[in-house]
Structure formats: structure tokens, C-alpha cells
Amino acid sequence: MPPTVYLLALAVFAQGTSEFMLAGLVADISTDMRVPLSDAGLLTSAFAVGMAVGAPLMALMSRRWPRRSSLTVFLAVFALVHVLGAVTTDFGVLMTTRVLAALANAGFMAVGLATATALVPPNAKGRALAVLLGGTTIACVAGVPAGALLGELLGWRSAFWAVALVSLPALVAVVTSVPAGKTGNPAPAGRPSVATELGTLRRPRLLVTLVLGALVNGATFCTFTYLAPIVTDVAGIGSAWVAALLALFGVGSFLGVRTAGRLSDTRPLPLLVGGGVALLLGWVVFALAASIPAVVVALALVQGTLSFAVGGTLISQVLYAASDAPTLGGGFATASLNVGAAAGPWLGGIAIAAGYGLRSPLWVSALLVAGALVVGGAAWAMVRGRAGGARPAVRETPTP
Numbered sequence: 001m002p003p004t005v006y007l008l009a010l011a012v013f014a015q016g017t018s019e020f021m022l023a024g025l026v027a028d029i030s031t032d033m034r035v036p037l038s039d040a041g042l043l044t045s046a047f048a049v050g051m052a053v054g055a056p057l058m059a060l061m062s063r064r065w066p067r068r069s070s071l072t073v074f075l076a077v078f079a080l081v082h083v084l085g086a087v088t089t090d091f092g093v094l095m096t097t098r099v100l101a102a103l104a105n106a107g108f109m110a111v112g113l114a115t116a117t118a119l120v121p122p123n124a125k126g127r128a129l130a131v132l133l134g135g136t137t138i139a140c141v142a143g144v145p146a147g148a149l150l151g152e153l154l155g156w157r158s159a160f161w162a163v164a165l166v167s168l169p170a171l172v173a174v175v176t177s178v179p180a181g182k183t184g185n186p187a188p189a190g191r192p193s194v195a196t197e198l199g200t201l202r203r204p205r206l207l208v209t210l211v212l213g214a215l216v217n218g219a220t221f222c223t224f225t226y227l228a229p230i231v232t233d234v235a236g237i238g239s240a241w242v243a244a245l246l247a248l249f250g251v252g253s254f255l256g257v258r259t260a261g262r263l264s265d266t267r268p269l270p271l272l273v274g275g276g277v278a279l280l281l282g283w284v285v286f287a288l289a290a291s292i293p294a295v296v297v298a299l300a301l302v303q304g305t306l307s308f309a310v311g312g313t314l315i316s317q318v319l320y321a322a323s324d325a326p327t328l329g330g331g332f333a334t335a336s337l338n339v340g341a342a343a344g345p346w347l348g349g350i351a352i353a354a355g356y357g358l359r360s361p362l363w364v365s366a367l368l369v370a371g372a373l374v375v376g377g378a379a380w381a382m383v384r385g386r387a388g389g390a391r392p393a394v395r396e397t398p399t400p
Contacts, residue, residue, distance in 0.1 A: 002119045011170035012135030017143030024148025025156040033091045038349035048341030050102025055334035058107030068178040078104040079167035086160035113330025130261025141250035145243035197325035206321040208379045210336040213314040215372035218340030219365035220307040225345040235296040252304020260312030279306040280369040287362035
């Protein structure tokens with residue numbers, strides 16, 4: 001694997017820390033800003049909306065920019081808006097900084113995915129993706145719990161300052177290591193046009209995979225956003241242990257991404273079907289037994305593993321299905337996952353605000369995964385039932 005891919009993962013670590021860290025900070029932000037918990041949870045949704053909208057738009061904007069310049073600008077903006085978020089006393093401004101940070105993150109991820117997959121053989125997209133997403137999982141293991149611990153000791157604003165500071169060495173790494181090649185036109189002969197890349201969205205296989213990615217990631221973020229109050233108020237575990245539980249979820253996410261990296265290029269269907277069913281059962285058990293500390297601890301690890309194994313595999317399938325959209329393929333994948341990341345916390349917040357209690361996000365997560373299994377099963381049945389057999393919604397083997 002080219003060293004540049006690992007250096008891109010360093011920047012993804014800083015961005016992943018920002019995206020996930022609110023799971024340990026929403027309660028403190030709610031108290032400090034004097035807003036309801038459900039409103040504070042929408043900060044995660046705002047970030048995800050910015051990612052979902054920004055990924056394809058930023059990818060289109062950066063088609064004519066050198067890759068290194070694109071990545072540098074996006075990462076610099078990302079760091080600056082975290083400084084603004086750290087000093088503001090207005091919840092509306094804080095919400096705006098989350099959207100701007102998300103737009104910058106979306107642009108970075110879209111160009112970063114295109115860069116990483118362009119540096120590896122065509123049948124190694126899943127492995128390159130696993131390395132890049134490794135930055136996110138390390139953020140879950142170390143960055144997010146560290147943010148929660150900082151929030152506990154020094155207040156939630158310190159976590160925003162920390163993300164800005166961690167972004168600086170990542171910025172240096174991008175400037176010094178990423179090739180200065182173009183992301184798009186003027187481009188080498190054979191580079192598809194914008195219209196051609198956008199045309200890939202008409203493919204049923206790609207559309208189904210995007211929907212599945214949104215549903216599965218919606219389930220992940222629905223519970224993850226409210227994991228801290230679930231741990232403290234439902235399971236009765238002390239707030240000092242929240243960081244440890246978030247780290248355990250992060251360990252699971254790392255294991256899940258590693259699993260996806262090993263199998264998503266060659267055996268995606270068994271991983272998606274088996275992992276999807278296990279994920280659904282896990283959310284149901286979590287909801288039923290959320291008051292039992294031992295179960296919460298165990299399922300933080302298990303559900304982190306399953307969520308990222310299934311989610312990572314779906315991202316790789318998007319990249320395979322959009323292989324002739326090298327600039328926008330990463331944008332499609334990023335947008336899909338962040339539609340889910342926006343909808344999940346929003347739906348969980350609605351359930352909590354409606355009076356269904358802090359277990360309700362767990363049930364919403366279960367329903368979202370059940371929906372993914374229904375959609376995937378229906379799509380597979382339609383493909384299998386067609387005379388002549390159209391291509392399935394997931395890739396069985398990579399194209400050399």
C-alpha cells in the first residue's frame with residue numbers, strides 16, 4: 001500500500017474525531033448552551049447534512065484543482081472553523097461551524113478517496129478504503145474518548161481546540177506527501193466527463209447500495225450519538241466510564257474495518273448478509289438489555305465491529321459500482337453514509353423528544369437495519385427473478 005494512503009489516513013483521523021466526538025459531549029453542550037438534549041444531538045445531524053450535500057458538490061468544484069491544493073484548502077478550513085466553534089457562545093454559530101466543517105471534511109474525503117483508489121490496483125479498492133477508514137476507527141478508539149475525557153476535565157470547548165491542533169500535523173503531511181496531480185479536467189485522455197460520472201447514478205445497482213449504506217450508517221449514528229446518556233442514565237454506569245465505552249466502540253469499529261478490508265474485495269455478499277442479520281439482532285438485544293452494564297459493555301464492542309464491517313463493505317461496493325466515476329464515486333459514497341448519519345440522530349432525537357425514553361434510539365437503529373435487510377433482499381430477489389440475470393447489487397469478485 002503506498003505511504004501516501006497512510007498519510008491521508010492521518011488527516012481522516014482528525015476529521016473522524018470531530019465527527020464522532022459529540023457522542024461524548026452532547027450532554028455538556030446541552031447544559032452549557034441551555035438547549036434541549038435533542039437539539040444538541042442535531043449538531044451531529046448538521047455535520048452529516050453538510051457532508052452529504054458537500055461531498056458531491058466539493059468533488060465537482062475540485063475537478064480542475066490539483067489534488068494537493070484541494071486537500072490542503074479543505075483541511076485548513078476544517079481547522080479554522082473548529083477554532084470558531086471553540087470560542088462561540090451562540091448555539092446557532094456553533095451549528096453553522098459544524099456545517100462548514102462538514103463541507104470541508106466532505107471535500108477532503110471525496111478527493112482523498114479518489115486519490116487513494118487511484119494509487120492502488122483496480123481490484124484493491126477495499127484494501128485502500130480500509131486503510132483510509134482506519135483513520136476514522138483510530139479516532140473512535142483514541143480521539144473520541146480523549147475528546148470525552150477533555151470535555152469531562154476541561155469542558156467541551158477543549159475538545160474543539162484539540163481537533164484544530166491535531167489538524168495541523170495532518171496538514172503538513174498532506175502538503176509534503178500528496179502528489180500534485182489533477183483531480184479532473186484538464187485530465188488524461190479517457191477521463192470521463194461530469195455528465196458521464198453523474199450518469200452512473202441511474203444504475204440500479206449503485207442506487208440500491210447507496211440506500212443500504214444510508215440505512216446502516218443511520219442506525220450506527222442514531223445510537224452512537226446518544227450512547228453517553230444511554231450508558232449513564234439507562235445502564236447506570238458512571239460518567240467517568242463514558243470515554244472507555246466510546247473507546248471500546250472504537251476498537252470494534254477498527255476490527256470491523258479490518259474485516260471489511262479483508263473480505264469486501266472478494267466475498268462481500270456473505271459479509272453483508274450475515275453481518276446485517278447479526279447487526280439487527282444486536283440492536284434488538286441492546287434495546288432490551290440496555291439497563292444491564294455487562295451487556296452494554298459487550299455490545300459496544302460487538303455493534304461497533306458489525307456496524308463498520310457492514311458499512312465499510314457497502315462503501316467499497318459503491319466504489320466498485322461507480323468505478324467509471326473516479327471523481328464523484330467517493331462523493332457518492334460519502335454522501336450516502338452521511339445522509340444516514342444525519343437522519344439517524346434526527347430520528348433518535350424525535351423518539352426521545354416524543355417521550356419514548358433513552359432506549360428509543362436503540363429501537364430506531366434496529367428498525368433502520370431491518371429496513372436495509374428488506375431493501376437488500378427485495379433488490380436481490382428482483383435480480384434473481386429476471387430472465388437473463390442482471391448484475392447483482394453487490395460485487396462477488398473484483399475485476400482485475
